[in-house]
Amino acid sequence: MGTLEASKTTNEGEINYQSHTEIEFNLLIEVPLVYNYNVTFIDGLLKDAKAHITLRGKDKTKVRTVKEDNRYWFYSNEKLKKEIYTPINNSVIQLVLEEPINVRTIYAEEHGDFHNLEKIGEHIYLKIAPNGSESKYYYKNGLLQKSEVDTGIIKFTIVRRE
Template sequence: MRFLILLLIFVSSNAFYEEKASFEVVHRGKSIGVLEAVKEVVYKKTVYRNQTNIDTRVITKIEVNYGYNVTFDRLGLVEASARIKFNGKQRTNAFTERKGEGYTFVRDNEKPEELNQDIKYSTVKLIFEEPKNISNVYAEEHGEFHTIKQIASNTYRKTSPDGKENTYYYKNGILEKAEIDGGVIKFQIQRVDNE
């Protein structure tokens, strides 16, 4: 009986933790979508799920759906999928998986690429964890590493190899807003208080 009670205490204290974050997507002062993110800790794994839906008209109609599902354990990234649709058509379908000491990255059914670098921090973590003492970020969509540096107090700039820059603003370790260069469209995300 004592063992069962200890087991139940251990399982209940280590089994599940969930955190949610919601952001409004803003372009030129107008709300054009939402970003919903969830961080779940289940036993020794942390799963990040991120869904962004954008619907606007610039010169023509733009409808973009970003979906990320990323798992980390104590060693780093386990696996990551990034799926992006543009105006209803698949634009990106990327998958990263840990294989032995490295990773395999596959995008849009192309030939797999080998990545021989540890992945401890990726773009989905930017929603939930201020990147203190982090110098590079793995981009799940592209299978590449972006540099990140602190440019002011609680403010960080992430730069991709092709020069696109995103800026992230934190307060008390929590992401408040970000300026994003999404390629097709530049936009901001602003935290929505969940009550």
């Protein structure tokens, strides 16, 4: 069981997405998993993305992607891990807030890599990570209704509540 809260704010060509997810799963004891994302796009290109994930209150993942000129720097625990030269127009956090119409690849802020996105039905999309894990996203009127997520650590389903 858990909760996901997400928001999107727009200000003169700058769009900021934020999400906070709390999940508890049972491995003989309750294990809390918390995801925090803060992602900013300017004029349709990623400017900055932060993902901070804690497991049992301790850092599991703390990453950041920063745009500089025509490339991105991907940092993990404040250490540069790689450079990315592909423009980033879409990222995973957007899947929570808007239907990905005509999107074929999507940037995973947490991993610093690109996932494939396929439309597999009417308003249903399949996200495929480079490691083969798959997540499904279901939309109605452009809004996410349900997602079946494979994080690699756990699998869970998110269902929209009004």
